[in-house]
Amino acid sequence: MNQFQYVRATTAKTAIGALVKDPSATFLAGGTNLIDLMKNGVTAPQKLIDINPIPLTEIRKQSNSIYIGALATNTDVADHKLVLQNQPLLSLALNAGASAQLRNVATIGGNMMQRTRCFYFNNPDLPCNKRQPGSGCGALEGYNRMHAIFGASPQCVAVNPSDMSVALAALDATVLISGPKGDRRILFTDFHRLPGDHPEKDNNLMKGELITGIEIPDNAFGKTVHYLKVRDRSSYAFALVSVAAALNIKNNTIKEARLAMGGVAHKPWRLTEAEKALVGKPATEATFKQAAEIAMQGAKGLKYNSFKLKMAPNTIIEALKTASGIA
Amino acid sequence: MEKDQCSVPDENLNENSGSSRRDFLKKSTFLSAIALTPVSLVTAAEKEMDEKLAAVFEKVPLKLEINGVKHALSVEPRVTLLDLLREQLQLTGTKKGCDHGQCGACTVHVNGKRQNSCLTLAVMHDGKKVTTIEGLANGADLHPMQEAFIKHDGFQCGYCTPGQIMSAVACIREGHANSETEIREYMSGNICRCGAYPNIVNAITEVKNGGQKV
Ligand SMILES: Cc1cc2nc3c(=O)[nH]c(=O)nc-3n(C[C@H](O)[C@H](O)[C@H](O)COP(=O)(O)OP(=O)(O)OC[C@H]3O[C@@H](n4cnc5c(N)ncnc54)[C@H](O)[C@@H]3O)c2cc1C
Ligand code: SF4
Ligand code: FES
Ligand code: FES
Numbered sequence: 100m101n102q103f104q105y106v107r108a109t110t111a112k113t114a115i116g117a118l119v120k121d122p123s124a125t126f127l128a129g130g131t132n133l134i135d136l137m138k139n140g141v142t143a144p145q146k147l148i149d150i151n152p153i154p155l156t157e158i159r160k161q162s163n164s165i166y167i168g169a170l171a172t173n174t175d176v177a178d179h180k181l182v183l184q185n186q187p188l189l190s191l192a193l194n195a196g197a198s199a200q201l202r203n204v205a206t207i208g209g210n211m212m213q214r215t216r217c218f219y220f221n222n223p224d225l226p227c228n229k230r231q232p233g234s235g236c237g238a239l240e241g242y243n244r245m246h247a248i249f250g251a252s253p254q255c256v257a258v259n260p261s262d263m264s265v266a267l268a269a270l271d272a273t274v275l276i277s278g279p280k281g282d283r284r285i286l287f288t289d290f291h292r293l294p295g296d297h298p299e300k301d302n303n304l305m306k307g308e309l310i311t312g313i314e315i316p317d318n319a320f321g322k323t324v325h326y327l328k329v330r331d332r333s334s335y336a337f338a339l340v341s342v343a344a345a346l347n348i349k350n351n352t353i354k355e356a357r358l359a360m361g362g363v364a365h366k367p368w369r370l371t372e373a374e375k376a377l378v379g380k381p382a383t384e385a386t387f388k389q390a391a392e393i394a395m396q397g398a399k400g401l402k403y404n405s406f407k408l409k410m411a412p413n414t415i416i417e418a419l420k421t422a423s424g425i426a
Numbered sequence: 427m428e429k430d431q432c433s434v435p436d437e438n439l440n441e442n443s444g445s446s447r448r449d450f451l452k453k454s455t456f457l458s459a460i461a462l463t464p465v466s467l468v469t470a471a472e473k474e475m476d477e478k479l480a481a482v483f484e485k486v487p488l489k490l491e492i493n494g495v496k497h498a499l500s501v502e503p504r505v506t507l508l509d510l511l512r513e514q515l516q517l518t519g520t521k522k523g524c525d526h527g528q529c530g531a532c533t534v535h536v537n538g539k540r541q542n543s544c545l546t547l548a549v550m551h552d553g554k555k556v557t558t559i560e561g562l563a564n565g566a567d568l569h570p571m572q573e574a575f576i577k578h579d580g581f582q583c584g585y586c587t588p589g590q591i592m593s594a595v596a597c598i599r600e601g602h603a604n605s606e607t608e609i610r611e612y613m614s615g616n617i618c619r620c621g622a623y624p625n626i627v628n629a630i631t632e633v634k635n636g637g638q639k640v
Contacts, residue, residue: 101504103503127550129546130546130547130550131542134545134546134547135527135545138525149550198530198614198616199600199615200533200540200541200542200593201541201545204541204542334610334611335614335615
């Protein structure tokens with residue numbers, strides 16, 4: 100690892116101030132992604148601003164939502180009573196990610212900021228537009244088994260690896276941000292970006308901005324939720340495809356539906372059209388099949404990942420079946 | 427020729443599909459060039475850098491309690507907790523497997539919680555308590571989990587074992603050892619190349635059911 104300076108920030112304001120002053124600096128939270136990338140030489144910040152001393156670990160009930168501080172760990176959130184009771188989908192998604200050891204230190208803010216696991220991105224000797232704009236996309240014509248089937252561009256076909264983010268996209272969460280110009284809020288679904296011509300930008304956070312927390316609005320889904328993650332082994336591996344599903348069913352009619360997919364795009368892939376197709380229908384396999392078909396419109400396989408075109412709709416159907424209890 | 431120079435793991439590529447393999451190698455020829463740069467050149471450049479940077483990147487004072495012993499240290503920010511333990515404090519019980527959070531060999535407890543010591547900087551833990559495999563036994567008395575690993579043959583080569591045991595103790599303390607399925611899921615962050623998994627699960631189950639304090 101390269102040498103760097105290390106400073107600790109105890110307030111959001113000092114952290115933001117330090118980042119604005121020094122463009123070569125980066126925030127350090129749990130470190131489980133950043134330190135990994137620094138070891139690989141993918142990134143080499145000259146200063147790390149350790150934000151762990153900032154008191155942003157709270158999880159609390161608000162009038163119509165749950166607030167979770169950006170520095171709450173993945174474990175603390177997944178095991179929290181409020182989350183288990185009100186947002187069990189988030190617990191399921193968090194526990195589907197990484198390992199117990201990693202979840203103990205990985206933070207909510209760091210999780211949504213984690214970089215792609217694209218093999219070419221993570222090896223500085225290979226071409227990658229995301230790591231080094233203009234160097235080309237190694238994966239586009241290379242080994243792209245893990246890559247996107249939705250929303251990719253010729254510049255980048257990477258996927259976002261976060262499980263948590265898939266659930267937060269489905270649950271209409273909001274990201275709370277503080278920056279040099281004050282505070283702002285972004286809908287979770289607007290936080291991450293598609294690659295377009297600027298794959299170097301994963302999300303819409305601006306220089307000097309700190310994620311302070313998230314809010315998840317209350318909902319009527321109760322336990323009628325499921326997070327289904329398909330991977331190469333049954334635990335401790337990134338998703339090939341994952342689905343977050345939440346349903347509100349009354350008298351066997353779907354009143355409300357939320358669906359998002361992971362492992363298929365540069366951002367958590369919310370399936371709004373499929374959700375619309377579910378509402379008003381009976382909770383049956385036929386309904387779910389139809390929704391899955393709608394969800395797959397516009398999907399495009401690459402040389403090595405076309406299996407996802409079949410795996411994705413099947414995962415949607417299974418997730419909906421399990422959520423609704425008809426499996 | 428090309429084949430020999432390619433040091434990229436490619437077990438997922440079809441060996442027989444020449445074109446895909448060539449596509450891949452085209453992208454990785456740069457890698458071969460780097461790998462072949464004379465070592466002497468690289469180190470010379472690095473040395474110069476280090477001298478210049480030494481003044482700027484100062485060591486940071488760090489207080490840590492490790493296995494009950496208080497340490498007042500001074501460390502470079504880039505030193506991971508794992509490297510501090512192994513290379514500066516000679517606590518080599520904690521193993522380095524992958525150095526990237528992928529194997530669990532480096533698992534230690536920080537303030538009672540298990541984590542991978544390879545993906546965390548030592549300086550992030552000022553004032554905290556670290557327990558390593560060396561701190562688990564009570565004098566000459568092995569920890570019940572250590573006893574159980576011996577009894578159940580929970581290891582073969584033993585390389586993953588310190589991490590497995592630290593993780594296993596945490597798994598029970600967290601309340602995640604209530605069934606074989608749950609143990610397997612919550613121990614999935616510890617990889618064993620020798621495949622001692624069934625015996626590890628048996629050891630954990632016995633300690634859990636034995637009801638001893640872990
Ligand atoms: C072996 C392995 C397996 C994994 N498997 C999975 C998996 O299956 N599913 C999954 O979802 N994840 C997985 N992960 C990734 C893991 O979830 C992330 O590494 C973790 O969530 C990152 O959080 P952190 O707090 O450690 O972030 P850090 O590494 O500290 O930071 C990551 C980035 O976020 C920035 N950042 C952090 N906090 C803030 C903030 N508050 N505001 C602004 N910027 C911030 C940092 O500057 C940095 O750029 C895995 C990781 C490893 C090593
Ligand atoms: S897919 Fe994106 S991250 Fe991967 S090599 Fe191409 S540009 Fe880089
Ligand atoms: S050495 Fe830390 S997880 Fe492998
Ligand atoms: S005993 Fe050899 S790696 Fe586990």
